Amino acid sequence: MEQQQHQLQHFIHPYHHHPLLFNPDDRSGRYCRGCDEPVYGPSYSCKESGCYHYSHHKSCAELPLGLHHPLHPIHPLILFPPWRYSADEKQFYKCELCKEYKGIYTYRCSRCDFNLRITCASLAAPTTIEPEFHHHPLTPFWKWITFTCDLCGKKDEGTPYLCHLCDFLIHGKCSIFPCKVKVVRHKHLLHLTPSSLEFHPSDSRFCQICVEKVDTHYGLYYCSRCDFAAHLHCAMGNKENINLQEFKDEDEVSEHDELVDSTTYEVKKFNVGKDGIQIAAELKHFSHEHDLKLTDEAMSNQKCNGCVRDIFPPFYSCVKCSFFLHESCANLPKKKRHPLHQHPLTLFPKTPYRKKDFWCRACKRNGNGFNYSCVPCRFSLDIPCSLISDILTHPGHEHRLILSSIESKQNCSCCDSNIYPIFRCTTCAFALDFKCATLPHTTRYGQHEHAFTLCYTAEDDSGEYYCDICEEERVPKHWFYYCVDCSYPAHPKCILGKYPNY
Incomplete structure (x- = not known):
């Protein structure tokens, strides 16, 4: 093969005078002539008419013409096209490792009729591997067998890697799992535990990322401080993009994950309660231009400008305009972390985007009240969703x-x-x-004189359940709102409206 800048003259191309041109980001999805897999990413292909875009992955196009392989050490193996002709009939080579006939490039010893598909040759190429989580080097088992990986627990066919001292057998691809990982959902490092030695056989554990059972006979990521367990792939899929080498110990990682609750208001006036504790009676909140005063008066048909829920005492109100904040909403920190996002979230009094509202990633509803957002990621949570932990x-x-x-x-x-x-x-x-x-436990509806309570079971055993607002049938197992004084049931959507966060 003669390689030039941005092009390659490939020895198997049927028209030798046509070079294969390099494409750094091929999205055609055409099948590679080398491995018969779709091409996405760097590629070489022929653009001449009649060649049908003769395509290769970059790695397949640049395969060495010959190699020495531990499965056939006596002779070198030469790269061949996937077929040979016998009595004018096209036949594929049988791979000595996987025992399959496939239409892909093959490394071949013609003298011994020994053949290896390029995918099998590359899988078996390393002689030993030294994973972080095992004390001994692992060597390839040079035979295609059915086995269960001692790390991921999956039954598979292939050529595993084996520790002869420990009788430990794993996929080659599983050797890349790191010993420690930091996930979005947990403040401490998780350690790879490759066996069930730390757990009692009767333990029933659940992955705290997907909430499915974890088989402790195989590998998992685990935090012994918090008894937090996770599947290998769940932890890797939920991994934070931080450099663990920057931290000297695990406490530094925890400190990195903690945030100081920055205040969002300035107290203008204190009152002293009966127990001698100071209470912020008047304050200037960053979300509003006027001072807010604490009140215990009951109000109806007013909403908190923070969580956009019915206002109830104690709350702060503006004497100059209709602005209300629950005491709890006034005390929200300026920054916080949440298990659904890897970056710190910042409190905004209105949407931080150009739109008039934001979309909550947790409950999938639009809102226009306070929100915790990561603006670069366009990730937002409304206040009720931001207050729920994992x-x-x-x-x-x-x-x-x-x-x-x-x-x-x-x-x-x-x-x-x-x-x-x-x-x-x-x-x-x-x-x-x-x-x-995040449905409110009590709420009001229009001019109805009583409050409605969220109910979790049907109000009676009549077998017929309707919403008294829309007069449509209700599903008995679904939650609903109910006024006990008036025997008045209603769908949550009918009580709260189509846009409850407005």
Whole structure:
């Protein structure tokens, strides 16, 4: 092969005078003539008419013409096209490793009729590997076998790597797992635990990223401080982009993950309560131009400008305009971390984007109140969703719920939606999405004189359930709002409206 700048003269091209031209980012998806896989990324291909875009991955086009291989050490192997002609019939070579006939390039010893597909030759090329998580080097097992990987636990066919001292058998691709990893969902480092030695055989553990069972007989990532476990691939998929080499120990990583709660207001006047504790009676909040005063008066048909929920005492109000803030919303920190995003989130009183509203990544609803956002990532959370951590105790369910940020087929048990992230129960088949998890426990509706309470079970055993607002039938297992004084049931969407965060 003679390589020139941006082009290559390939020895297997049927028209030798046509060079293959280099494309640094090929998105055609045409199949590579070398490995018969779709081409995405750097490639070489022929652009001449009649050659049908004779395409190669860059790596396949630049394969060496010959190599010495440990599976056939007595003779060199030469690169051949995938076929040979026998009695005018095209036949593929049989690979000695995988025992398959495939139409891809083959390394061949003609004297011994020994053949290796290029994919098998590259898989078996390293003589030893030294993974971070194992004390001994691993050597390839030069035979195509059916085995179960001692790290990922998957049953597979291929050529595994073996530790002869420990009888430890793994995929070659599993050797790249690092010993330590920092994930978005947890403040400490997770350590790769390659066996069940640290766990009792009766332990029933769940991955705290996908909330599926973890088989402790195989590898997992684990934090012994917090008893936090995660599947290998879940942890790698949820990994933060930080350089662990910058930190001397794990406490520094924890400090990196902690944020000082920066204040969002200046106190103008204090009152002293009966217990002698100072109370901020008047303050200047960064979200509003006027001073706000603390009040205990009951109000109706007014919403908090922070969480956009019904206002209830104690709250701060503006004497000059209709601006209200729950005391809890006034005390929100300026910055915080959340298990759904790897970067710190900043509190904004309005949408930080050009649009008039923001889209909450958790409950999938638009809003125009306070929000925690990472502007470079266009990631936003409304206030109710930002206050929920990754472990939830909800009065609507008897067991604790764990946040699953991995897409699953499980629907929300309270509204049948299929959106994620979702909270899942490890004891039963209950699941709860953010939209239902953040429903207010009490709310008001129009001019109705009583408050409505969120109910989790049907109000009676009549078998007929309707919404008194839209007069349509209700699903008995779905949560609903109910006025006990008036025996008045209603869908949450009918009570709260189509845009509850406005």
